[in-house]
Amino acid sequence: MAEKPKVIEKPDVLEQPDILKPPAVAPLVTFPIEVVVPEVRQQTPAVGQRATRADGRLHGLGQTKYIDDMYFPNMLFAKIKRAGVASARIKSIDTKEAEAMPGVVAVITGSDIPCNSFGPSLKDQPVLADTRVFHAGDGVAAVAAVTEQIATEALEKIKVDYEVLTPVLDPLESLKLATPGVHAPSANIYGHKVIKKGDVEKAFAESDHVFEGSFRTQMVEHVPLEPYACIAQWDANGRVTIYSTLGRITLGRADVARTLGIPMSRIRIVATVVGGNFGGKNEIRAEPAMALLSKKTGRPVKCVYTRAEEFTSSTTRHPLIMDYKTGVTKQGKILGRKIRLVLDGGAYCSWSETTLGKACILSAGPYNIENLYAEAFVVYTNKTMTGAMRGFGAPQVCFAYESHMDDIAKALGIDPLEIRLLNAFDEGSLSPTSQKLHSVVVKESLLRAAKRFGWNGIGNGTGNGNGA
Amino acid sequence: MKRRGRGMACMWYPIGFTVAANPSAAVVKVNEDGTATLLTGTVETGQGSLTILAQITAQELGIATDDVHVVSADTDATPMDTGAIASRTTYVTGNAARMAAEKAKLILFDVAAPLLGVKATQLEAQDHKIFVKGFPQRNMHIGDVANHARVVSGQPPIGSASFNPETLALDPETGQGKPFGTYVYATQIAEVDVDDETGEVEVLRVVASHDCGTAINPMLVEGQVEGGVAMGIGFALEEEMLFDANGRHINPNLTNYIVPTSLDTPEIEVDIVDSYDPTGPFGAKGVGEPTLVPTAAAIANAIYDAVGVRITSLPATAEKVFKALQAKREQQPKQIGTGAPPAAGASNNAAVQ
Numbered sequence: 001m002a003e004k005p006k007v008i009e010k011p012d013v014l015e016q017p018d019i020l021k022p023p024a025v026a027p028l029v030t031f032p033i034e035v036v037v038p039e040v041r042q043q044t045p046a047v048g049q050r051a052t053r054a055d056g057r058l059h060g061l062g063q064t065k066y067i068d069d070m071y072f073p074n075m076l077f078a079k080i081k082r083a084g085v086a087s088a089r090i091k092s093i094d095t096k097e098a099e100a101m102p103g104v105v106a107v108i109t110g111s112d113i114p115c116n117s118f119g120p121s122l123k124d125q126p127v128l129a130d131t132r133v134f135h136a137g138d139g140v141a142a143v144a145a146v147t148e149q150i151a152t153e154a155l156e157k158i159k160v161d162y163e164v165l166t167p168v169l170d171p172l173e174s175l176k177l178a179t180p181g182v183h184a185p186s187a188n189i190y191g192h193k194v195i196k197k198g199d200v201e202k203a204f205a206e207s208d209h210v211f212e213g214s215f216r217t218q219m220v221e222h223v224p225l226e227p228y229a230c231i232a233q234w235d236a237n238g239r240v241t242i243y244s245t246l247g248r249i250t251l252g253r254a255d256v257a258r259t260l261g262i263p264m265s266r267i268r269i270v271a272t273v274v275g276g277n278f279g280g281k282n283e284i285r286a287e288p289a290m291a292l293l294s295k296k297t298g299r300p301v302k303c304v305y306t307r308a309e310e311f312t313s314s315t316t317r318h319p320l321i322m323d324y325k326t327g328v329t330k331q332g333k334i335l336g337r338k339i340r341l342v343l344d345g346g347a348y349c350s351w352s353e354t355t356l357g358k359a360c361i362l363s364a365g366p367y368n369i370e371n372l373y374a375e376a377f378v379v380y381t382n383k384t385m386t387g388a389m390r391g392f393g394a395p396q397v398c399f400a401y402e403s404h405m406d407d408i409a410k411a412l413g414i415d416p417l418e419i420r421l422l423n424a425f426d427e428g429s430l431s432p433t434s435q436k437l438h439s440v441v442v443k444e445s446l447l448r449a450a451k452r453f454g455w456n457g458i459g460n461g462t463g464n465g466n467g468a
Numbered sequence: 469m470k471r472r473g474r475g476m477a478c479m480w481y482p483i484g485f486t487v488a489a490n491p492s493a494a495v496v497k498v499n500e501d502g503t504a505t506l507l508t509g510t511v512e513t514g515q516g517s518l519t520i521l522a523q524i525t526a527q528e529l530g531i532a533t534d535d536v537h538v539v540s541a542d543t544d545a546t547p548m549d550t551g552a553i554a555s556r557t558t559y560v561t562g563n564a565a566r567m568a569a570e571k572a573k574l575i576l577f578d579v580a581a582p583l584l585g586v587k588a589t590q591l592e593a594q595d596h597k598i599f600v601k602g603f604p605q606r607n608m609h610i611g612d613v614a615n616h617a618r619v620v621s622g623q624p625p626i627g628s629a630s631f632n633p634e635t636l637a638l639d640p641e642t643g644q645g646k647p648f649g650t651y652v653y654a655t656q657i658a659e660v661d662v663d664d665e666t667g668e669v670e671v672l673r674v675v676a677s678h679d680c681g682t683a684i685n686p687m688l689v690e691g692q693v694e695g696g697v698a699m700g701i702g703f704a705l706e707e708e709m710l711f712d713a714n715g716r717h718i719n720p721n722l723t724n725y726i727v728p729t730s731l732d733t734p735e736i737e738v739d740i741v742d743s744y745d746p747t748g749p750f751g752a753k754g755v756g757e758p759t760l761v762p763t764a765a766a767i768a769n770a771i772y773d774a775v776g777v778r779i780t781s782l783p784a785t786a787e788k789v790f791k792a793l794q795a796k797r798e799q800q801p802k803q804i805g806t807g808a809p810p811a812a813g814a815s816n817n818a819a820v821q
Contacts, residue, residue: 053519
């Protein structure tokens with residue numbers, strides 16, 4: 001007898017209409033209320049323990065509240081209109097049509113900001129561009145509406161009349177340009193640093209070999225999982241509370257006070273749990289604009305950047321152009337080094353001065369070099385602003401000085417480990433700024449890494465080592 | 469054909485920054501049961517800094533990590549802090565937290581001294597107890613002392629302190645001076661496979677030996693290093709913001725701007741170099757930023773070792789490596805005939821496998 005064909009049982013959806021409905025609220029998830037503290041957190045002494053993070057449990061259970069998870073009654077959602085042109089004069093901004101849209105509660109532009117400039121060192125960045133656009137990611141107007149969708153649609157209704165100018169994009173061109181400056185009348189070179197020690201030309205003359213190398217690095221973004229976000233809530237006493245992804249609340253409060261022209265005592269900044277910073281959240285962005293929108297509407301206002309805004313309207317890593325010249329003995333001992341760094345500073349200064357300083361000081365590498373001349377410039381271009389990012393110029397110069405080091409080692413036929421050990425700092429070595437260094441373990445790290453890796457000279461081991 | 473190469477890079481990196489002073493302040497309050505609260509203006513950005521600060525505070529008070537609750541990042545409630553920046557939290561805010569905890573501890577010692585019949589300077593705090601140095605049997609539970617301090621002595625054990633790294637302004641002409649309090653050092657060695665037909669680079673293994681002074685929490689140090697290496701791989705091989713001729717960013721999305729995922733992340737072997745910095749809290753320095761500093765350089769050197777081309781601009785995308793390989797081949801004289809072994813030294817590489 002033939003086997004009965006298998007019938008896949010289908011639930012009758014018409015008889016069970018509930019399964020067609022999406023749940024109105026997320027299903028109740030139960031989690032262990034009893035807090036089980038891993039033992040290591042309860043041990044003494046505390047230092048040196050592999051203690052778990054107190055916030056780890058909350059992350060694991062999905063209980064962490066990021067700004068996008070936060071909601072206040074009557075809250076509005078804000079979007080910012082981006083210029084989309086790299087360099088332009090703003091002739092006029094017409095927001096009437098956007099303001100008339102149902103659901104739009106308020107629109108502000110740069111002229112509404114009491115003091116429309118901020119910055120950690122140079123105050124060259126507007127909260128919203130009012131007369132000039134310096135890069136395509138500049139904001140020109142902010143809209144608060146009852147939904148995010150309406151706010152986004154309202155951006156389309158804002159008409160901005162631009163006189164488009166030729167952008168300066170190449171940092172080397174910017175370095176040469178006296179006029180027109182990106183921020184005319186200010187000079188294009190907005191930061192310069194020199195570190196000078198010994199006599200580098202004399203060292204080159206005494207060297208057995210002089211090597212040169214040129215290196216460049218690109219612009220990258222921090223790409224945190226959580227983009228920039230904030231909520232501003234202005235109260236009836238004229239006090240504003242700002243929940244923000246900011247990593248530096250002390251400085252942030254000073255910047256908000258300055259741009260809004262109100263005393264610091266009227267500002268409360270609460271930094272929430274941040275989904276990644278890496279230096280990209282070290283200064284205010286839309287906080288003053290959101291505070292003003294909240295003041296104007298009497299309602300809390302939330303702004304969360306899109307991924308595109310996170311790229312084009314927040315800070316990035318400085319691209320560097322690095323020229324190295326190094327004089328060495330036959331044995332590979334560095335006698336003198338000359339370095340020129342050009343930092344593409346983007347449209348605004350932001351943390352460029354710190355980056356310039358760190359890049360210049362660190363550019364010689366962790367090596368004893370008695371004769372050194374390092375010079376660094378940072379220039380404006382009409383690109384996304386560059387600022388603080390994990391390493392402040394160090395990953396760029398390390399790429400240059402360590403590539404250059406391997407080139408020298410290869411030309412002299414010395415193992416890369418040996419040439420580094422020959423030149424590396426010791427306890428008490430003097431840095432390029434003649435600072436006496438303590439707790440120096442660069443040689444230990446070289447030897448430990450080499451041992452752990454199984455380094456036994458280039459070209460051995462894995463059977464190639466070509467370059468050679 | 470895939471060719472294997474290895475490259476190393478070492479680095480140094482300062483803790484804190486140099487444009488201006490960068491102080492941090494902290495407040496430590498010991499509760500009546502011997503647990504404590506730390507107030508700090510720094511922000512947890514996912515790196516585990518609040519856990520580190522809890523460990524430092526706990527260590528100074530002789531209690532456990534879990535006994536310290538950290539209140540952070542509210543300008544209304546917490547003291548000033550230069551912020552979660554420049555790898556400075558463990559060193560600068562950590563020093564402030566340690567000093568604040570020490571002040572609270574000294575109040576506890578003052579309260580405990582007459583109860584234990586010794587001078588305050590003869591006391592020590594450890595394992596939740598305040599005891600006489602050399603006579604641990606003679607002790608009181610820190611909670612009993614803290615309760616006594618509030619209820620009987622009227623001296624609530626609260627300490628506040630601030631710390632700023634000692635620096636010296638740089639000479640504007642020569643740049644000579646003392647810009648930072650302290651530095652950390654590291655070496656990373658990368659092993660890569662480079663496909664000499666496509667230029668694609670795959671990172672197989674990274675050994676990272678990092679100095680952070682005392683590792684307050686070795687697990688969090690390892691986490692920082694692993695994350696930093698992954699970020700360094702993105703910087704070395706994939707990530708780049710591209711602009712059109714009008715200055716508009718053309719890849720503002722994660723489809724065209726590629727960041728490394730877990731599948732791109734190789735085996736990372738973290739090695740913590742023993743070191744102790746007398747100026748840091750319990751000898752600690754920091755580790756946040758340096759973890760990504762040498763990665764790109766090590767990978768670029770490994771690419772050179774594998775296929776003999778020097779990548780001078782980042783990122784070393786497959787296209788860039790391919791073009792460099794092509795240019796290198798064009799320079800080399802063509803070998804006519806087959807089967808003849810290439811002259812010694814002229815061959816690019818022995819194949820892996």
